Amino acid sequence: MKENNKLIAEFMGLDTEVFWSGKVNYYFNSSWYEEHELSYNVSWDWLMPVVEKCLIGEAEREDFIYQDIYDGLTNISLSRTYNAVVEFINQNNKNNE
Numbered sequence: 001m002k003e004n005n006k007l008i009a010e011f012m013g014l015d016t017e018v019f020w021s022g023k024v025n026y027y028f029n030s031s032w033y034e035e036h037e038l039s040y041n042v043s044w045d046w047l048m049p050v051v052e053k054c055l056i057g058e059a060e061r062e063d064f065i066y067q068d069i070y071d072g073l074t075n076i077s078l079s080r081t082y083n084a085v086v087e088f089i090n091q092n093n094k095n096n097e
Contacts, residue, residue: 004086005038008050011089041082051081054088 015027025032028046033039040046054069069088072081 001041002035002038005040006035007086007089008040009038011092012050012053040085042078044078047078047082047085050085054085
């Protein structure tokens with residue numbers, strides 16, 4: 001989960017800073033979080049902005065499959081939506097290489 005949450009944070013373009021602990025912190029919703037504190041996998045509040053970013057421009061990017069994200073949302077399943085978002089980002093990164 002930790003690696004996937006980091007992947008999402010990078011996709012979202014969160015600001016980062018290294019503080020006295022020597023660990024990278026990510027800025028989200030007016031607070032700083034270490035990697036292990038990123039909560040995309042356990043909070044709709046964290047995940048929904050990511051879903052929105054994934055779905056923006058859907059009409060222009062027909063090469064991506066959005067059905068898994070929609071399925072997760074319509075079934076109100078955080079874990080299914082999270083997994084679909086991670087897959088979307090991985091596919092997006094591959095296509096942008």
